[in-house]
Amino acid sequence: NAGVTQTPKFQVLKTGQSMTLQCAQDMNHNSMYWYRQDPGMGLRLIYYSASEGTTDKGEVPNGYNVSRLNKREFSLRLESAAPSQTSVYFCASRTPRPNNYGYTFGSGTRLTVV
Amino acid sequence: DQQVKQNSPSLSVQEGRISILNCDYTNSMFDYFLWYKKYPAEGPTFLISISSIKDKNEDGRFTVFLNKSAKHLSLHIVPSQPGDSAVYFCAASTRAGGTSYGKLTFGQGTILTVHP
Numbered sequence: 001n002a003g004v005t006q007t008p009k010f011q012v013l014k015t016g017q018s019m020t021l022q023c024a025q026d027m028n029h030n031s032m033y034w035y036r037q038d039p040g041m042g043l044r045l046i047y048y049s050a051s052e053g054t055t056d057k058g059e060v061p062n063g064y065n066v067s068r069l070n071k072r073e074f075s076l077r078l079e080s081a082a083p084s085q086t087s088v089y090f091c092a093s094r095t096p097r098p099n100n101y102g103y104t105f106g107s108g109t110r111l112t113v114v
Numbered sequence: 115d116q117q118v119k120q121n122s123p124s125l126s127v128q129e130g131r132i133s134i135l136n137c138d139y140t141n142s143m144f145d146y147f148l149w150y151k152k153y154p155a156e157g158p159t160f161l162i163s164i165s166s167i168k169d170k171n172e173d174g175r176f177t178v179f180l181n182k183s184a185k186h187l188s189l190h191i192v193p194s195q196p197g198d199s200a201v202y203f204c205a206a207s208t209r210a211g212g213t214s215y216g217k218l219t220f221g222q223g224t225i226l227t228v229h230p
Contacts, residue, residue, distance in 0.1 A: 004157070031216055040123070042203060043158070043220040050216065058217070090157055094216055102148055103218060105157030 003027070006091050006106035013081040013113045021076040021109050023091030031094040032074035033103065034058075034066065036087040043090065049074055081113045117141045118206050120221035128229055133191040135224050137204030140185065144206035148218065149178060149189050152201045161202075162189070194228045201225050 004025045013019055025032065030051045035043040045058030047066040055066050063085060065077045078085060088110050092103035119138045127133045135149075145166040150158035164171040164178045164187070171178050177190045191198055204221040 033217075035220075040222055042118075042120075042222040043205075043218075045217060045219075048217060092157075102160035102163060103158075105159070107155070107157045 004091055004093055004104050004106035006089075006109050008109060009107065010110050011112070013078075013111065015082060015113060017081050018077065018079050019081065019111075020078075021089055021091075021111075022073070023075065023106060024073045025091075025093040025104070026072065027093060027095075027104065028071070029093035029095065029104075030071070032068065033092045033094070034064075034074070034076045035090045035092065036060065037090060037108075038087050046076065046089075078111075081111075083113045085111065086113045087111060115140075116222075117144075118204055118219050118221040120202075120204055120224050122224050123222070124225040124227070126227045126229065127194050129196055130193045133189075133194045133198065133226055133228065135189040135191075135202050135204075135226065137187045137189075137221050138185060139187075139206050141206070141208075141219075142185070143208045144219075146207045147178070147180060147187050148205045148207070149176075150203040150205060150220075152203065152223070158203055191226075194226075196228050196230050199226055199228050 007022045033048040034046040044060050049055045049068040052071045067075045088108050090108050091106045148163040149161040151161045152158040162173050162176045180187045201223045203223045205218040207218050
């Protein structure tokens with residue numbers, strides 16, 4: 001089925017460990033996004049990529065890096081995980097104009113840093 | 115600074131009655147608004163949207179109302195069904211160019227529970 005695929009679905013890290021969250025979309029969307037969801041905070045934008053080859057910081061970029069590997073794939077890397085990065089991470093891609101500007105989200109990665 | 119706020123963390127309604135979810139925003143540059151629905155262990159899914167040139171948009175049981183002067187929007191679900199139980203996120207965007215283009219700013223979410 002067409003959509004956004006995220007891997008892994010669950011991950012437990014020790015403080016200081018690194019990992020990469022993978023995201024791929026097969027809808028030929030130009031723009032891709034990484035959000036984190038925390039209780040009482042809603043969804044906050046970490047990084048986004050307006051098109052292949054470009055990336056920009058969002059609202060909460062500290063402690064993260066991203067790579068737009070090609071049009072399909074947008075990865076999020078935690079170089080040295082901290083307990084504050086315990087969260088649910090969502091990748092999304094966006095429908096091109098002139099449609100509804102809505103995002104298609106992946107099913108999320110639940111990350112726990114101990 | 116929370117630019118999009120959903121001040122009610124939760125809402126409980128009886129099946130068949132109306133559910134009203136509220137959202138306030140502070141950024142006057144926002145000109146497009148969306149509601150997303152999220153079930154546990156799933157990603158948010160798009161529900162309904164409204165442009166700032168309208169004050170109402172309807173899709174089946176779901177209606178979104180926008181009051182630009184008050185910077186307030188609401189989602190009405192009539193009649194509410196148990197399957198509507200989920201977290202609802204309000205989101206806003208500006209369709210102007212520049213670095214804000216296409217980015218959505220989300221509210222904190224409201225947990226809706228519809229009792230049979």
